[in-house]
Amino acid sequence: MPTVSRHTDAIAASRVIGTNVYNTAGESIGSIEDVMLDKTSNGIMFAVIGFGGFLGIGEKYHAIPWSLLDYEVDKGGYVVPFTKEQLEAAPVYSINELTGADGTRARDASYDYYKVDPYW
Amino acid sequence: MPTVSRHTDAIAASRVIGTNVYNTAGESIGSIEDVMLDKTSNGIMFAVIGFGGFLGIGEKYHAIPWSLLDYEVDKGGYVVPFTKEQLEAAPVYSINELTGADGTRARDASYDYYKVDPYW
Numbered sequence: 001m002p003t004v005s006r007h008t009d010a011i012a013a014s015r016v017i018g019t020n021v022y023n024t025a026g027e028s029i030g031s032i033e034d035v036m037l038d039k040t041s042n043g044i045m046f047a048v049i050g051f052g053g054f055l056g057i058g059e060k061y062h063a064i065p066w067s068l069l070d071y072e073v074d075k076g077g078y079v080v081p082f083t084k085e086q087l088e089a090a091p092v093y094s095i096n097e098l099t100g101a102d103g104t105r106a107r108d109a110s111y112d113y114y115k116v117d118p119y120w
Numbered sequence: 121m122p123t124v125s126r127h128t129d130a131i132a133a134s135r136v137i138g139t140n141v142y143n144t145a146g147e148s149i150g151s152i153e154d155v156m157l158d159k160t161s162n163g164i165m166f167a168v169i170g171f172g173g174f175l176g177i178g179e180k181y182h183a184i185p186w187s188l189l190d191y192e193v194d195k196g197g198y199v200v201p202f203t204k205e206q207l208e209a210a211p212v213y214s215i216n217e218l219t220g221a222d223g224t225r226a227r228d229a230s231y232d233y234y235k236v237d238p239y240w
Binding site: 009010011012013014015016017034035036037038039040042043044045048066067071099100101102103104107119 | 129130131132133134135136137154155156157158159160162163164165168186187191219220221222223224227239
Protein backbone atom coordinates (compact mmCIF):
# COMPACT_ATOMS: atom_id res chain seq x y z
CA MET A 1 0.00 0.00 0.00
CA PRO A 2 1.32 3.45 -0.85
CA THR A 3 1.87 5.74 2.08
CA VAL A 4 -0.70 8.53 2.17
CA SER A 5 0.83 11.85 3.11
CA ARG A 6 -0.90 15.18 2.82
CA HIS A 7 2.09 17.20 3.98
CA THR A 8 4.85 15.94 1.76
CA ASP A 9 8.38 17.19 1.26
CA ALA A 10 8.20 16.75 -2.51
CA ILE A 11 6.02 18.92 -4.70
CA ALA A 12 5.80 19.29 -8.48
CA ALA A 13 6.47 22.79 -9.78
CA SER A 14 3.36 22.58 -11.97
CA ARG A 15 1.25 22.09 -8.85
CA VAL A 16 2.86 24.97 -6.99
CA ILE A 17 2.10 27.42 -9.81
CA GLY A 18 -1.40 28.83 -9.38
CA THR A 19 -1.66 28.08 -5.67
CA ASN A 20 -3.07 30.83 -3.47
CA VAL A 21 -0.93 32.54 -0.84
CA TYR A 22 -2.22 33.92 2.45
CA ASN A 23 -0.69 36.08 5.14
CA THR A 24 -0.72 35.40 8.88
CA ALA A 25 -4.15 37.00 9.27
CA GLY A 26 -5.58 34.58 6.71
CA GLU A 27 -5.99 37.26 4.07
CA SER A 28 -5.33 36.24 0.46
CA ILE A 29 -2.32 38.15 -0.82
CA GLY A 30 -2.13 36.67 -4.30
CA SER A 31 -1.06 33.48 -6.00
CA ILE A 32 2.13 31.82 -7.13
CA GLU A 33 2.88 32.75 -10.72
CA ASP A 34 6.15 30.90 -11.06
CA VAL A 35 9.13 29.43 -9.26
CA MET A 36 12.64 30.54 -10.07
CA LEU A 37 15.27 27.83 -10.20
CA ASP A 38 19.00 28.24 -9.73
CA LYS A 39 21.22 26.38 -12.16
CA THR A 40 24.44 27.07 -10.28
CA SER A 41 23.56 25.78 -6.86
CA ASN A 42 20.69 23.33 -7.38
CA GLY A 43 18.68 25.68 -5.15
CA ILE A 44 15.17 27.05 -5.45
CA MET A 45 15.66 30.81 -5.71
CA PHE A 46 12.20 32.10 -4.82
CA ALA A 47 8.52 31.92 -5.57
CA VAL A 48 7.06 34.66 -7.76
CA ILE A 49 3.86 35.95 -6.20
CA GLY A 50 1.48 38.13 -8.16
CA PHE A 51 -0.88 40.53 -6.44
CA GLY A 52 -3.01 43.48 -7.38
CA GLY A 53 -3.73 44.49 -10.94
CA PHE A 54 -6.62 43.38 -13.07
CA LEU A 55 -6.36 40.75 -15.81
CA GLY A 56 -2.60 41.10 -15.63
CA ILE A 57 -2.64 44.89 -16.14
CA GLY A 58 -0.81 46.81 -13.45
CA GLU A 59 -0.02 43.59 -11.60
CA LYS A 60 3.04 43.64 -9.40
CA TYR A 61 5.19 40.76 -8.28
CA HIS A 62 7.08 39.80 -5.15
CA ALA A 63 9.97 37.41 -4.80
CA ILE A 64 9.46 35.31 -1.67
CA PRO A 65 12.07 32.80 -0.46
CA TRP A 66 10.80 29.27 -1.04
CA SER A 67 11.55 28.24 2.53
CA LEU A 68 9.01 30.75 3.86
CA LEU A 69 6.06 29.12 2.12
CA ASP A 70 4.20 26.76 4.39
CA TYR A 71 1.42 24.75 2.78
CA GLU A 72 -1.74 24.56 4.85
CA VAL A 73 -4.14 21.82 3.82
CA ASP A 74 -7.15 23.53 5.44
CA LYS A 75 -6.65 26.67 3.40
CA GLY A 76 -5.57 24.83 0.28
CA GLY A 77 -2.74 27.30 -0.09
CA TYR A 78 0.53 28.64 1.23
CA VAL A 79 0.81 30.83 4.29
CA VAL A 80 3.67 33.28 4.70
CA PRO A 81 4.58 34.56 8.16
CA PHE A 82 4.07 38.25 7.44
CA THR A 83 1.48 40.91 7.94
CA LYS A 84 -0.19 42.71 5.06
CA GLU A 85 1.91 45.79 5.84
CA GLN A 86 5.18 43.88 5.72
CA LEU A 87 4.24 42.39 2.37
CA GLU A 88 3.12 45.71 0.93
CA ALA A 89 6.44 47.29 1.88
CA ALA A 90 8.46 44.49 0.23
CA PRO A 91 10.31 45.12 -3.03
CA VAL A 92 8.08 44.78 -6.10
CA TYR A 93 9.08 43.92 -9.63
CA SER A 94 7.67 43.33 -13.06
CA ILE A 95 7.27 39.70 -14.10
CA ASN A 96 10.11 40.14 -16.59
CA GLU A 97 12.48 41.38 -13.93
CA LEU A 98 11.75 38.35 -11.76
CA THR A 99 11.79 35.61 -14.35
CA GLY A 100 14.53 37.07 -16.54
CA ALA A 101 18.26 36.65 -16.48
CA ASP A 102 18.60 39.18 -13.69
CA GLY A 103 16.58 37.29 -11.09
CA THR A 104 19.58 37.07 -8.79
CA ARG A 105 19.29 40.73 -7.86
CA ALA A 106 15.65 40.32 -6.83
CA ARG A 107 16.58 37.16 -4.97
CA ASP A 108 19.25 38.96 -2.95
CA ALA A 109 16.91 41.85 -2.11
CA SER A 110 14.16 39.43 -1.10
CA TYR A 111 16.31 37.31 1.21
CA ASP A 112 17.59 40.51 2.73
CA TYR A 113 14.13 42.03 3.26
CA TYR A 114 12.61 38.88 4.75
CA LYS A 115 15.77 38.12 6.74
CA VAL A 116 16.25 34.64 5.35
CA ASP A 117 19.76 33.14 5.34
CA PRO A 118 21.08 32.72 1.81
CA TYR A 119 21.13 29.13 0.54
CA TRP A 120 23.86 30.00 -1.95
CA MET B 121 21.59 48.97 -19.61
CA PRO B 122 20.54 45.50 -18.54
CA THR B 123 23.11 42.80 -18.99
CA VAL B 124 22.17 40.47 -21.81
CA SER B 125 22.92 36.85 -21.00
CA ARG B 126 21.77 33.88 -22.97
CA HIS B 127 23.19 31.37 -20.54
CA THR B 128 21.74 32.51 -17.28
CA ASP B 129 21.81 30.94 -13.84
CA ALA B 130 18.17 31.73 -13.16
CA ILE B 131 15.33 30.05 -14.98
CA ALA B 132 11.56 30.08 -14.38
CA ALA B 133 10.02 26.65 -13.76
CA SER B 134 7.27 27.44 -16.26
CA ARG B 135 9.90 27.88 -18.97
CA VAL B 136 11.70 24.67 -18.08
CA ILE B 137 8.53 22.61 -18.43
CA GLY B 138 8.03 21.58 -22.04
CA THR B 139 11.66 22.01 -23.07
CA ASN B 140 13.18 19.25 -25.20
CA VAL B 141 15.98 17.07 -23.88
CA TYR B 142 18.74 15.55 -26.01
CA ASN B 143 21.42 12.99 -25.34
CA THR B 144 25.11 13.34 -26.13
CA ALA B 145 24.57 12.12 -29.70
CA GLY B 146 22.08 14.93 -30.29
CA GLU B 147 19.11 12.55 -30.34
CA SER B 148 15.87 13.81 -28.79
CA ILE B 149 15.06 11.68 -25.76
CA GLY B 150 11.88 13.43 -24.66
CA SER B 151 10.83 16.62 -22.94
CA ILE B 152 10.62 17.99 -19.42
CA GLU B 153 7.19 17.31 -17.97
CA ASP B 154 7.76 18.78 -14.55
CA VAL B 155 10.32 19.74 -11.94
CA MET B 156 10.16 18.30 -8.45
CA LEU B 157 10.90 20.70 -5.61
CA ASP B 158 12.11 19.79 -2.14
CA LYS B 159 10.44 21.59 0.75
CA THR B 160 12.88 20.36 3.38
CA SER B 161 16.16 21.42 1.87
CA ASN B 162 15.33 24.23 -0.58
CA GLY B 163 16.79 21.94 -3.24
CA ILE B 164 15.59 21.02 -6.71
CA MET B 165 15.01 17.28 -6.53
CA PHE B 166 14.97 16.33 -10.20
CA ALA B 167 13.48 17.00 -13.59
CA VAL B 168 10.73 14.67 -14.77
CA ILE B 169 11.41 13.63 -18.35
CA GLY B 170 8.75 11.93 -20.42
CA PHE B 171 9.64 9.68 -23.31
CA GLY B 172 7.93 7.09 -25.47
CA GLY B 173 4.21 6.50 -25.47
CA PHE B 174 1.64 8.13 -27.69
CA LEU B 175 -0.65 10.95 -26.57
CA GLY B 176 0.30 10.14 -23.00
CA ILE B 177 -0.63 6.45 -23.29
CA GLY B 178 2.15 4.10 -22.31
CA GLU B 179 4.47 7.01 -21.64
CA LYS B 180 7.24 6.41 -19.15
CA TYR B 181 9.12 8.91 -17.05
CA HIS B 182 12.66 9.35 -15.83
CA ALA B 183 13.91 11.34 -12.88
CA ILE B 184 17.06 13.17 -13.87
CA PRO B 185 19.09 15.24 -11.39
CA TRP B 186 18.68 18.94 -12.13
CA SER B 187 22.43 19.54 -12.13
CA LEU B 188 22.88 17.23 -15.13
CA LEU B 189 20.74 19.36 -17.44
CA ASP B 190 22.82 21.70 -19.53
CA TYR B 191 20.90 24.16 -21.68
CA GLU B 192 22.25 24.54 -25.19
CA VAL B 193 21.07 27.60 -27.03
CA ASP B 194 21.79 26.13 -30.48
CA LYS B 195 19.56 23.14 -29.83
CA GLY B 196 16.96 25.14 -27.90
CA GLY B 197 16.92 22.40 -25.31
CA TYR B 198 18.77 20.57 -22.57
CA VAL B 199 21.53 18.08 -23.19
CA VAL B 200 22.24 15.28 -20.73
CA PRO B 201 25.65 13.60 -20.75
CA PHE B 202 24.41 10.07 -21.44
CA THR B 203 24.06 7.69 -24.31
CA LYS B 204 20.69 6.38 -25.45
CA GLU B 205 21.54 3.00 -23.89
CA GLN B 206 22.33 4.52 -20.51
CA LEU B 207 19.06 6.42 -20.51
CA GLU B 208 17.03 3.41 -21.59
CA ALA B 209 18.48 1.36 -18.74
CA ALA B 210 17.64 4.04 -16.15
CA PRO B 211 14.80 3.50 -13.68
CA VAL B 212 11.38 4.39 -15.12
CA TYR B 213 8.27 5.44 -13.27
CA SER B 214 4.72 6.50 -13.82
CA ILE B 215 4.04 10.24 -13.63
CA ASN B 216 2.18 9.70 -10.37
CA GLU B 217 5.12 7.96 -8.78
CA LEU B 218 7.42 10.82 -9.67
CA THR B 219 5.23 13.76 -8.79
CA GLY B 220 3.53 12.22 -5.78
CA ALA B 221 4.44 12.17 -2.13
CA ASP B 222 6.92 9.36 -2.68
CA GLY B 223 9.22 11.24 -5.05
CA THR B 224 12.12 10.89 -2.63
CA ARG B 225 12.53 7.22 -3.47
CA ALA B 226 12.81 7.96 -7.20
CA ARG B 227 15.19 10.81 -6.41
CA ASP B 228 17.49 8.54 -4.45
CA ALA B 229 17.47 5.89 -7.19
CA SER B 230 18.14 8.51 -9.84
CA TYR B 231 21.10 10.13 -8.08
CA ASP B 232 22.48 6.67 -7.47
CA TYR B 233 22.06 5.54 -11.09
CA TYR B 234 23.56 8.71 -12.60
CA LYS B 235 26.26 8.88 -9.91
CA VAL B 236 25.41 12.40 -8.80
CA ASP B 237 26.32 13.47 -5.27
CA PRO B 238 23.22 14.05 -3.16
CA TYR B 239 22.44 17.71 -2.47
CA TRP B 240 20.49 16.78 0.65
